[in-house]
Amino acid sequence: MVIGGSMAGLLSARVLADHFDKVTLVERDVRGEGPAARKGVPQGPHIHVLLDTGRRILDTYFPDLFEQLQVQGAELIDSSGDLAWHHFGVWKLRHTSGIPGLLCTRPLLEWNVLRRVKARPNVAVREGCSIEGLIRDEKGTGRITGVRVKTPQGEESWEADLVVDASGRGSRMPQWLEAIGYARPEEEQVIVDLSYTTCLHEPPPHFQKEWKALFLYPSPPKAWRAGFISHVEGGRWLVTLNGYFGEHAPTEYQGFLEYARSLTRPDLYNYLKEATPIGPISQHKVKDCRWRHYEKLARFPEGLAILGDAACAFNPLYGQGMSVAGLGAELLDTCLREQAERGELSGLAQRFRERLPEVIRLPWLLGTGMDLLYPQAVGKRPFGLGLLHWYLLRLMERTSTDAHVHRQFYRILHLHAGLEAVLQPSVALPVLGHGVMSLLRPLERLANTETRPPPLTRPGPVPVQKSRS
Template sequence: MSINDKEKIQPWKNKTAIVIGGSLAGLLASWVLSKYFEQVTLIERDSLPPTPTARKGVPQGQHIHVLLSKGESIIEQFFPGILAELLEKGATCIDTTGDMRWFHFGGWKVQFPSGVTYHSQSRPLLEWTIRNRIVRQAHIRCLEAHSVTQLLTNADKTRITGVKIAHHQTETEDLQADLVVDASGRGSKTPQWLEALGYPKVAESAFKIEVGYASRLYRLPNQSQFPWKTLFVYPTPPKGKRGGVIAPIENDLWIVTLVGWLRDYPPTDESGFLEFVHSLEVPDLSAVLKQAQAQTPIFTHKLPSNLRRHYERMSLPEGLIILGDALCSFNPVYGQGIATSAWSALTLDNCLRKHHRRSPQGDITGLSRSFQKQVAKVIDIPWLLATSEDFRYPEVTGAKPFWIRFLHWYIAKVHRLSHRDPLVSLRFLQVIHMLKHPLVLFKPDIIFRVLAK
């Protein structure tokens, strides 16, 4: 069931929720919570821009973002008509094989209309469009330029009862709530706050990837000359560590993002940036940029590791939920973050719906534990996909599953088959867009093709 199904839900009377963080994960969580709580307060440390512009609290906002098909379908469920609205604002609908020219594992993927689509726009436009839907909701208030400094608890510290906030790090205030959701991002303070309350340190899984991004916006004088809407050059591991992509965004602009693994960071100067493009495994992106006109400076961003916090393994206080990058931060190359946040918000909706049926009065005892268990299952698949691909680089350290060598061998064959086999390519795309379980790649029709090759 979706958040917009026909079941009418009456918000719990006099029940309130707080969401820490006004980025996409926090926005989607706020929307879900507004169905169940009379008042939802969204706390964001930035002053939010009135137009679709990048902001300090989202340093990755200057770079390319892909909203995978699974995430798009959920967001469209939450906000009917929002994809059409994005198109009106200048987004482009991309068929992942029909419109994308993708160099992957030493060859170009076969091009054909797949029906697996996503919308290409800037991260600020996507966030701004969703936020505009949020602020129209009477149950939600947005508290900008405020930081959360502490969790509030009951006397025996078994339940979170609110947060302490600071305005510009000076004036402090206690805000009471029945539920606190941490969607504050990778730099979440919840691990330290819980330890200060006497809870054990949350277990973490971290695999160093030391990925760096460099991006800038361009104009293309004659866009129709290119037989694609997006061009993606992916490195071939373990030797290849450099990739690049060009994609359309609003205002007739194109975003170019370069990426380097394991500290092979793209340079920030003009000549170094173009030399990095020229060093990619195929010259296609370099040829495009020879005709393009740069419109912005070069922006950079670095991510040291895939990071997952295993709150599902510990006893949390009641009234606390963690999601988004505060829970799991993926290698951004694979574009999983926003879609996983959307799926997590849908999981939160399902958990709250069950509690609402059991307790129309608003008893959410057990919600924290049940949600963290359920959302861990959502994260398992994108986490597996991201980390297993990064493990192709021997320099990426961490406990590798015993089956990783077989998986690398088999999936490499799948990748190469997708250069010429539309069915294999389609199945692979359905997996990475979270539309099908990875096990579809091990069904007889795909196994037969792999072994026949």
Template sequence: MKFRAEGHAVVVGAGPAGLFAARALADVFGRVTVVERDDSADGHRRGVPQSGHAHDFLIRGHQIAEQWFPGIGEEMVAGGAHAGDIGRDLRWVIAGRPLVKGESGLSTVVSSRGFRERHLRARVEALPQVTVVGGQDVAGLSFSGDGSVVDGVLLGSDGSRKLSADLVVDASGRGSRTPVWLEEHGHGRVEEEKLKVDVGYATRIVRAPADAFAGDVGINVVASPDSPRGGACQRVEGDRVVVTLYGVLGDHPPTDAEGFNSFAKSLAAPDIYRILEVAEPLSEPRRYRFPASLRRHYERMGSFPRGLLVLGDAVCSLNPRYGQGMAFSAMQALALHDHLREEGEAPQPDAYFRRLAEQAVDPVWGMTLLSDLSFPGVQGERTPETLQVLELVGRTQVAATLDGSLALSCLRVFGLLDPPTALLDPAVQKRVHETLSRQPA
């Protein structure tokens, strides 16, 4: 297998995961080809029905993007996106009360998903090592005679054309066909873990005056066990606003205008409804449904071919109400980058998947499941330790509506900068106790 400067890597999928993967590979391989089944380069891909809904780009993702594409945030702002400090310019409402605001020193850029993808794709296509090819469906993987090595991908509806590669990275999303192809070639079935959440979204685009946001670039009213409805309201390019409402466990927002507004009014805080009251609708509400979080445990497989790696939603697809997807993909691509830079020869799948799990997937998957299990209707194991952690995290979030330092601690965890265990630190819990003790009974 060729490797490093003389090698050729193929990435399946040109979404954020594929684009970040291509950037990681470009530091190692002389040629990188990104194969995307959709022809469009405008960020609106047929295979991504959720693309029109509100999308966060959490601070950890923003940091990785700036590391690999210096100045991309400024470019996006120049094109009409909105920059803001995550502690000062984003409004987080939890259990009906806003987190205390303050300077965090951590900035991000708020935009529509399509706008962000266009900028990421333009930066990736500008890399001399990278070629992005649209309108090409990957019908299968090309395996060596004994099935132990993947040496390319098969293109076209009939798989009649082979694109040879020294490494294939599957970033094709939740609907990845790699599990099927692996089983067909004798590598067994990858173990899957699911948590049913039945989240339903409805989103519409509106035009709202900037002063309606009181200086903020986005508003998040977070669903909680006591109020299992939430929403996000983001100022995106120009004077447009993306308003996304969601409910869990089948309590989904309607898509008629009156029902949509009534659902917004029913949230634990009126912030988003007040925006809708002064907004001009630009689109009808659109629906999206997410049945269950999904994790594929490739790190547990006893047999896996060389020449193939997987990342993004193809490995782990998270409850989208937390807005982690794009940042999570960037974190996984960073794990890929670290693995490739440390391997002297060809990448080893078992070592890669262990790193991916430890560096990115385990902490984020664990945090998402923990939060979902706070909703009584979500089916899953709740050990005494889990219940204790849920109680402590819940108390910390309440205290964060009263104390700026605790608010920043929560935002760092929300933004994937710190693991959720950071909220259990004795010093943090001492401050939580002192803050809540000062409140009248």
């Protein structure tokens, strides 16, 4: 039984379909035919970046997905060569990274995944039903044996051998566990008060395709605002403007444009003022990043797994959520295979919750590490953070001039490697050297601070890499 039919729930259902005779995915929303924004996923209208780890996992479980997305107008680009990305006062190098990036709207991606999950003969998708609580084994084994469901016909009890909570940031699992006699998990939180304001545009007719996506990231601690343009299906631009700590772009168009003009760089506004808005402006606010440490609970029932945003909701600006949801589903797959070798399901819940931090720890450190550069961000500041920040800033500056440093940074960014990738001598020495040099002369003379995004070095689409058939 999977609670929630968004990215984490869909991937979980796909994984469970390989291990169980019957999988039921329960989703509160009722979806129509075709891709569309919906209430249960309010982030749907906003820009979504898919890290390469997420792409790899989706490609593994849905081998024809990216081919079909491209037929429907999505693009696979080179995540470095086709991206103009300004951060910490410099443009990042643009070279052929070989790492594909997906450009399309979030509803198109989710709808394509949903269709593939629905097509599996042993998966039933029950829409318009809301899970309201857990049912525990009455014999006192502590096992979860099912869920309480609110259906259009009334409240019902549904049995399950395994319940997977993928109900997102708003998951009520802490309350549900408490209701059946368990403690609530400890929560780690960093408050960022981040806003997303988004509008679709028709690009200007004379746009020369200097880039496929333009990112003006906010540079802590001073710059609180950010802006993104991404090509999406239908030849349109999806334009998102962000603000930290309560700053938000207006939802009427003139104000939206003025906010774009207020960003630390003029590039996005200069492109945008020539474009034509189509459709309404959507806004969504994210209060915090939150990690629920289920692994630390002294007691936890068998028959339950929690993943995706329900376990850890990241700052969306770093594009990690869908990929970590995928890593969680992949870990569930691994744990289920190991259980199959043991010939029993018992022990799965404990093993899964203990191992989930392995896939959360690095992205959490990267995202919150960046957020905590803002003195206004409320959260626990770990020992040594100042040193990490100093190194991180020098590293980011160096990504504008040094292809090797840039490549290693990308390996971490896309969750291909751990921190060791940027601490090895071939990266640390130039970064530290740059740190010393920047004390002696201003950054402007050292780094690429051109007033226009740097040119493409390798235009054109990147072929899809197949992971598994």
